[in-house]
Amino acid sequence: MEVSGHGGSRVRVRLAPSPTGFVHIGNVLVALVDAAIARKFNGAFVIRIEDTDQKRFLEGAEQLIYDSLAWLGIEWQEGPDRGGPFAPYRQSERLPRYLEVAEQLVAQGDAYRCWCSPERLDEMRKAQQAAKLPPKYDRLCLGKSETERQAFGGYTERSVVRLRMPDTGHTTFTDPIRGEMSFENALLDDRVLLKSDGFPTYNLAVVVDDHEMEITHAIRGEEWLPSTPAHLRVYEALDWTPPVIAHTPLLLNADRGKISKRKHPWANMRWFQDEGFLPEAVLNYLGNLIAFVPDAENPQQGVARELFGFAEISEHFQLGSIGPSGKVVDL
Template sequence: MEKRVRFAPSPTGAIHIGNIRTALFNYLFSRSEGAKLILRIEDTDLTRSSKDFEKLIFKELKWLGIEWDEGPDKPGQYGPYRQSERLPIYKKYAEQLINDGKAYRCYCTPEELEEDRKQSVAKGDIPKYSGRCRYLTKEQEEEFIRQGRKPSIRFIIPDDETIVFDDMIKGRIEIKSDTLGGDMIIVKSDGMPTYNFAVVIDDTLMKISHVIRGEDHIYNTPKQLLIYKALGFVPPTFAHAPLILGPDRTKLSKRHGNTYIGQYRELGYLPEAMFNFLSLLSWSPEDNVELMSKEEIIKKFDFNRIHSANPVFDVEKLNWMNEHYIQKSSIERIVDLAIPHLKEAGYIDTVDDNLYKWLKDVVLLFKDGLHYVAEIKDNAKMFFVDEIDYDNQLKGEILKGDAKNVLLSFQKELEGADDISEDAIKTLLKTLQKKIGIKGKAFFMPIRFAITGQDHGPELIKVIPLLGKQKILNRLNKAMNLIS
């Protein structure tokens, strides 16, 4: 039997890190097992689904390097691949369940359902549907229809039954039917199927052999297994991956910072770094190597090595990985990624060949220390602003003693210099140290602080030519005024 897995996101918002990790595990399973990966869009939430979010799903998956074999843009024999285009299919199977006495139409109002919930809570029970519409007479149904009530369709949950399944990650799982909330809605009053119903139909008809998803779906699985059984379908093999946690070991959420994959893409994290990082959340190769290419990860991936412990989303580790991949990248690639951030900061506008060449030299100064490309806005700010703000604490530590003599001497030498290339500045600084008899930190620190506002950074002989003579002279004047 052909192995087939699927990633089935809802286009109701940006893709969460947890969802993209699920997509990645499905992708790695498909490529390591010779299986097919299907992309299915679950867009039956009419009020929240949008084509823009669907396009974003495609964009994020492609950015990360996840390819699929069938989907809305790659038709196969089991389509359509959008749930909104499969409504007649769901209607057929809902009617089948009604005819078989395994489902029924429910005319309950929101107020009646809320009353059921309150009564359950008052008794100390799990909130569940009372089943009041399960045994309606024909006359009662006709009366509800006359009142204008639009029915939903509920699936009958059996009493006191234990649903058992073997999970590829969690092992054997047993769940009592009495904990599932009573007869569940499978088709809403607007005619749209609910998740637990549609997913069973889709996974069966699309011949999905393995369902790999987050462990937050574990309590959906017994509901789905009951529907598989009622329709005479053979269920797939299930695997529920552990949820990703924040640093405080609670479920990753907005309070932990960026939680959507697009936020990291926009900050200038590289897809190969994110692919590498996410693959190691709950999985590790046998050799425990951490830095791996996409091809190496696919080659080493073994689904049996996914563990059940909840991984922590460690931004520092992601930054370390991304820094590694930035270092390995060409300067042109990083400049191209940096340009939108520099434009956003208002530092640059149109980029011609001369500016691009200059930007390459500037970005090269910081490239090996970037955790993500957007940091270039702050790291290289000194090159784009006319004036810099001097830190008062540093000012007191650096602009003292011989500092004014150093700055005045450097100013005179620079004013008379026709050449401020890297080699020329190297010679100028070396000569000046001998001339005034001040060397080391006492010499270099005042100059660095005066022209950059910082007490550390790239080599001065590289910084000075890129800043330009006039900008440096202006800053020297300002720094000396501070001393005065």
């Protein structure tokens, strides 16, 4: 699959990690995909720090991100550490813009305020589970003022802002890695866009930032796939063109199960450094997970490379060749 920017514009990709702990190998794999695309098409690789979850913020975690990528020789062109034309690159420094967009969506009728307490929402979810209904907000607050909402009980003084999803139809998009994806709108939740503390959730901030930083390709892990319909709805409501959105496969352990920090210390990129691995060896291993090098005798099949530098990874990289199946890490 050929990669190009919207309307022939320069390709721009981003890594948007949260500084909440160690650097996960899955994030580094996405960073390698981003950097490979940027190099191959003479584009820009941006690092954007998603630090709006202040409860989980860990001092020093942001520097760990830079250090891990630099150790592997992965280069980026813009970010909090080096600036750029779309600064600031930390979400905590962009809060007024998120609030402005949230208020615009409410004014348009594409979002609404919700005053439901955590206790009421918990009771609602339990009732839905008992009735075998899809877990989604019941829209008790939709179309009501704060005063009207108080009459129903289960009320809190500080509201959140929820996205109003369509009641009918499907949300469909083409993922370069997974093909056409379709979600039934009636089953989708009205996700929170703005929290009661005034901080945005990922569902709002990622759309605003990707649009305003002119990101052409949003590459992220498979775990974000269920969030994509909400993001596309925000793009539609704001009359913005979404980027190409692709979801890389999960990394699995040797038993094809989920990676556990406790059982699999190599989930932490720092482990490779502490154990004496050469960065070239780690880069080679990750490169063989994502880049497709045709076999000379059978071009339809790939061949593993014993020496796979970043330049060669970029040369042979194609989003469509990654495939949606989980990638086994056997160390």
